[in-house]
Amino acid sequence: MKYQSLIKKISALFILASTTAALNVQAAIFITPKAPSISAASYIVLDHSSGVVVASNKPHAKRAPASLTKLMTAYVIFQLIKDGRANLEDDVRISEKAWKTMGSKSFVEVGKTIKLKILLKGMIIQSGNDAAVALAEHIAGTEGTFTAYMNEYAQKLGMRNTRFENASGLDYKDQHTTASDMAKLASATIKDFPEFYLWYSEKEFTYHDIKQRNRNKLLWSDNTVDGLKTGFTKKAGYNLVASANRMGMRLISVVLGSSSVAARTAQTQKILDYGFRFFETKNIGNITKSVPISNSTQNEIKVGLQNSQAITLARGQYKLSQKAIELNAGLSAPLKKGDNIGHLVIKFEGKNLAKLPLIALEDAPEAGFFSQIWNWILSLLGL
Secondary structure, three states, X not given: OHHHHHHHHHHHHHHHHHHHHHHOXXXXXXXXXXXXXXXXXXXXXXXXXXXXXXXXEOOXXXXXXXXXXXXXXXXXXXXXXXOOOOOOOOEEEOOHHHHHOOOOOOOOOXXXXXXXXXXXXXXXXXXXXXXXXXXXXXHHOOHHHHHHHHHHHHHHOOOOOOEOOOOOOOXXXXXXXXXXXXXXXXXXXXXXXXXHHXXXXXXXXXXXXXXXXXXXXXXXXXXXXXXXXXXXXXXXXXXXXXXXXXXXXXXXXXXXXXXXXXXXXXXXXXXXXXXXXXXXXXXXXXXXXXEEXXXXXXXXXXXXXXXXXXXXXXXXXXXXXXXXXXXXXXXXXXXXXXXXXXXXXXXEOOEEEEEEXXXXXXXXXXXXXXXXHHHHHHHHOOX
């Protein structure tokens, strides 16, 4: 029929227009080597914008989280502050239990009251276990009750292989997580609480004239790294969740079960460099095209993406890719603004790189009876 022919012609023209430049470019050779092998129990590198995993090894293996647990402790408190159920200026009383908590300390004093903001920054920047317990008790009465919040948010974030049993990350029974789950939590923190995420890049914390440095050594050696958290226990080994932003692309890496501080730092640098060197992220938006529509009071309808969407692909491929609109079979009026009408397909050398849903950007009312008869006659005449 007339409209099907037009649709095919428009799709073909769209492909031609988007690849004309590519036809004049000598064929490029893309070599994407295998992800590097590192000495750690598991790891993952995730693109924050698209959610694409660019490298991993045993990302779903369950491991003791150590102080990576504090990422969730902080996430819960951020959410409660956002909801108005906690405040940075809250006075937090330090219990004997918090004061006695083993491991890294903010050196808070039993019986004293300290502002929630100070405890929160101490927990984030220098990983104070005493601060984590004090915060948990302030929010929920007991640390045990607070872990119910932690596990509830873990489920909401899709952390299916994680279980928290305390707020500090000290080894305890069946407390566990995975590299994949920690990457999800880090990404959610960056997305949901950008104002608090800035604290993860601070290099030192001072309380009671005691200055302690952030344990994430990449903050000193790589200026593109701006978070997140380290962790260590004998059971967990040396862990590090990091995030870096280069050339408009943000990657999140998680290394679990490394052998030393130096090793987790070097290994994280290695896998981040790999991700940035061989991959890129493109934000696809502002795609607006007019396509023919049958049985409507108008001949065409504007279509596009509902929201800007990110795709991750081998570096350099996007500019040589083909873009085509594929419309749903039998597309006809009536259509309402927001209705799905097909996909924008991005291909490279015949392989699909992405398939993004397209929607109608305007209404397409159904034509009246006589208009439909007239269109039918025109189609019979091949007009």
